Amino acid sequence: TVGCVALDKSGNLAAGTSTGGMTNKRYNRIGDAPIIGAGTYANNASCAVSSTGWGEYFIRAMVAHDIAVLMEYKGMSIQEAAQEVIQKKVPALGGDGGIVAIDRGGNIAMEFNTAGMYRAHMNKEGSLTVKIYK
C-alpha cells in the first residue's frame, strides 16, 4: 500500500491511498485503502490522513476519520491524535499498521505500531526526511 497527504499554498489539504491489497486474498476482500474515513480522509478543518495496515482493523476503527475528529472536536494536535489512534485504539482491537498525516499548519505525523514503515516528508523549505525502520 502507498499513500500521500499534501498541503498546498492555498491552504488546501488532500489525501490519497493506492494498494494491491493482501497476498492470497479471496472473495473480493477489500481492505481500508479505498474506504473513505478508514484508509483516506482529508478535511481542511483538521488534517489529511493516508493509512497502511491490517485493513479489517483500520475499517472497524475508522482510523483516518478518527484522527481528524480528535483534532477537530477535542483540539488534539496531529501528533497526539495519531498516537491515540495508532498506539492505543488500533492495537486494542488487535490490528497493526501506520498512517501519515498533515494539518493546515504543515505539522505532520508519521505514526506506526509495526517494526517499520516506508515513509518520507518534505516541507516548504525542501528539507527531506526518508525513513524505513522504527
Add this chain to the structure above:
Amino acid sequence: GSFGIVIHGGAGTILKKNMSDSLETAYREKLTEAISRGHEILAAGGSSMDAVTATINIMEDSPLFNAGKGAVFTHDQTNELDASVMDGASLNAGAISGVTRIKNPIDLARAVMDKSEHVMLSGVGAEQFAEEQGFALVDPSYFYTKRRFESLQRIKERETTELDHDDKTAFVDPFIKESKFG
C-alpha cells in the same frame, strides 16, 4: 503560505537485518523521487490533489511497493487494485476497488471524484467508467512481478493470509540476506 507533503510506502515487519543494502537504497531512492515530484508541484503553486496523485503515480509504477505494478497476488493469482482520494476543501472523495486493468488506480479514483456523482465504484463497472473516461486499459499481465508471484506460491503452501511487508512475506524476498528463511 506554508506547504508540505508526506508519503508512505506501506508498513509491516520491515527489519534492517532482513533488508539488503541494495534493496534499502532502492527504496530510499524511489521514496525520494516520488516525494520530490509532489514537492515540485506544490512549490510551483499546484494543488495538493495534483501533488498527491502525481506522487502516488510514481510509487504505483514501481515494483517495490504493493500498489500498481508491484501489487501482490490474490488466491486466484490475479492482481486486484484499490485506491481512494479525498479533497479537504470540498470534502469530495473518489474511490475504486477490485480493478485488474487500470495501470494507475489513483487516477481512476480521482476521475470518480471529479467526473461522476459517485464516491465509490468497483470491479468491472469501475473499468467500464474508466473506458468511458478515456483510460487505456492494460493487460492484467502488466502487474506480474516474479517476487510477488513467488510470495503467493510460498504463502499458499502455508495457506495463510498475510499483509504486505510482514515478516513471512519479507522472508521470501530474494533480496533478503538471511538464506535460512524459506
